[in-house]
Structures are given as C-alpha cells and as structure tokens.
Amino acid sequence: MRRHGYSRLIAGAALTLLFCGGTLYALPQEVRETNNVLFSTAREDMNSQAIKERMKQRLPQVVKWKKSGQVGETYDGYLALVDPAKIDAKTLPQMELLIAQENRDRQAVYQAIAKSQQTTVALVGQRRALQIADDAPKGEWFRDAKGVWSAKKTDPKKK
16 A cells, blocks of 8 residues: 555656656655656656657557547647547457647647747647648548537648
C-alpha cells in the first residue's frame, strides 16, 4: 500500500517536472530511488526531439485513421474518436492509446509554445486546430466547441 501512495506522488511530481521545470532533488531520496524509470521517462518527455520523433512515428497511423473517418480533430487541437461505437472492439484500445499518446505530446508542444509566446495553452491549441483544419483534405472530421462532428467539405487552399 505504501508503494501505491508513492505512485500518486510520483505521477504528480513527474507532471510537475515535465510542465514546470521542477527538480528531482526536491523529492525524498526513497521516492527518487524507487521510481527511476518514471523520472527518466519524464526527462525524455521534456526533450522536444523525443516528442517530435514520437509524433513522426505515429503520423502514418493517425493519417490512416483520419482518412477512414474513425479519428478526427477537435476545436482545441487534439485528436478524438469520431464514433467509438462503430470501432471494432479489438482495435479500440489501440486507437485510444495512440490518441492519448499523441494528445499528451501535443499538449507538451502547446505548453512550450504558450510559455515562449506568453499566452495560454488553450489559445495555442485552438490556433493549431485552425491550421490543421485549413490544411486538411476534404472529408476529414472536425469537432466544434459544442461537440458536434462534421466532415470538411472543401479541399485545402493552395499556398
């Protein structure tokens, strides 16, 4: 049970490290030693090159699911399942995991941009969502702020 309590503490500390630039040494020695794997993951997450590489690796699958209409973009710059009820039960967990990973990395990118531009993460995400929508091909799905899904009706403008 004691270890379970530490896992919550560690998860919170990892988020603090990832998003607030905290230091590992602020935690008790026992906690640091017990959860070295989590801390190394948090350090890796802070590496923008690692984030870029993970997003690049996921991109072909994201594109495939977006083209199929199973996955779409939200008004705030994240991925979501368009209609989970229509997705095969064997595929659904894999899709949910990939979407969660992609959204976690997008959030980290948005936070870095927001910090550098002295704005909010929400505003950065919404601006990115507009860019994604502008560049998306006809037929891709987008969810507005009210939760309504619609397919894009026109192809992107040539630049």
